Amino acid sequence: xxxxxxxxxxxxxxxxxxxxxxxxxxxxxxxxxxxxxxxxxxxxxxxxxxxxxxxxxxxxxxxxxxxxxxxxxxxxxxxxxxxxxxxxxxxxxxxxxxxxxxxxxxxxxxxxxxxxxxxxxxxxxxxxxxxxxxxxxxxxxxxxxxxxxxxxxxxxxxxxxxxxxxxxxxxxxxxxxxxxxxxxxxxxxxxxxxxxxxxxxxxxxxxxxxxxxxxxxxxxxxxxxxxxxxxxxxxxxxxxxxxxxxxxxxxxxxxx
Ligand SMILES: [Zn+2]
Numbered sequence: 001x002x003x004x005x006x007x008x009x010x011x012x013x014x015x016x017x018x019x020x021x022x023x024x025x026x027x028x029x030x031x032x033x034x035x036x037x038x039x040x041x042x043x044x045x046x047x048x049x050x051x052x053x054x055x056x057x058x059x060x061x062x063x064x065x066x067x068x069x070x071x072x073x074x075x076x077x078x079x080x081x082x083x084x085x086x087x088x089x090x091x092x093x094x095x096x097x098x099x100x101x102x103x104x105x106x107x108x109x110x111x112x113x114x115x116x117x118x119x120x121x122x123x124x125x126x127x128x129x130x131x132x133x134x135x136x137x138x139x140x141x142x143x144x145x146x147x148x149x150x151x152x153x154x155x156x157x158x159x160x161x162x163x164x165x166x167x168x169x170x171x172x173x174x175x176x177x178x179x180x181x182x183x184x185x186x187x188x189x190x191x192x193x194x195x196x197x198x199x200x201x202x203x204x205x206x207x208x209x210x211x212x213x214x215x216x217x218x219x220x221x222x223x224x225x226x227x228x229x230x231x232x233x234x235x236x237x238x239x240x241x242x243x244x245x246x247x248x249x250x251x252x253x254x255x256x
Pocket of ligand 1: 169179189
């Protein structure tokens with residue numbers, strides 16, 4: 001595999017795609033031909049739960065980890081022309097931690113009870129990170145939980161670390177996708193693959209389009225141009241084009 005400027009996940013996925021389709025090119029194929037105008041931008045609120053007296057409910061992930069994880073998630077979801085931008089990062093004490101470890105063994109709603117009231121919101125996707133519970137991750141009524149200690153069986157062309165893959169998988173469920181137990185697939189259980197098929201891409205995009213809080217990239221660009229805000233959202237799109245380059249420049253200028 002040739003090295004490229006993008007991350008290894010991007011390259012690995014591109015490589016897999018090329019194997020499957022015998023296409024000659026590399027990185028761009030992970031977008032399946034989706035251009036900037038096709039991309040849908042979905043807000044994602046990331047919660048890093050803390051719990052002084054309950055290690056299982058306390059993540060040790062940092063904001064740098066979140067940046068890396070989200071970059072990989074977005075390279076996976078570029079296959080469907082969907083990008084998750086960081087609506088906000090909440091580092092916050094988990095609620096109702098007493099007895100969590102015991103309770104979660106019999107009822108996954110113990111996870112839902114960890115959600116701090118003040119950061120609940122509609123019209124965003126949520127992912128909560130904590131240290132330890134039964135499965136690698138779970139999507140409960142659209143709310144996602146992922147454990148720091150996730151582990152997966154490595155498959156050829158799969159992601160190079162479990163947490164971004166598990167996060168991407170749960171977001172697939174949040175976008176209505178069911179399991180599909182094919183070795184290299186994103187919706188396979190317990191494996192590192194990141195692949196989506198045509199039907200899954202269609203279904204996920206239709207689900208996204210039904211939510212009026214998920215916006216087409218050109219609409220976000222228009223608002224960014226008129227308000228001077230929202231440029232950050234566009235920078236999450238893993239494309240190198242005029243619009244994403246402009247957004248990155250604007251974010252750099254605003255940071256000065
Ligand atoms: Zn699943």
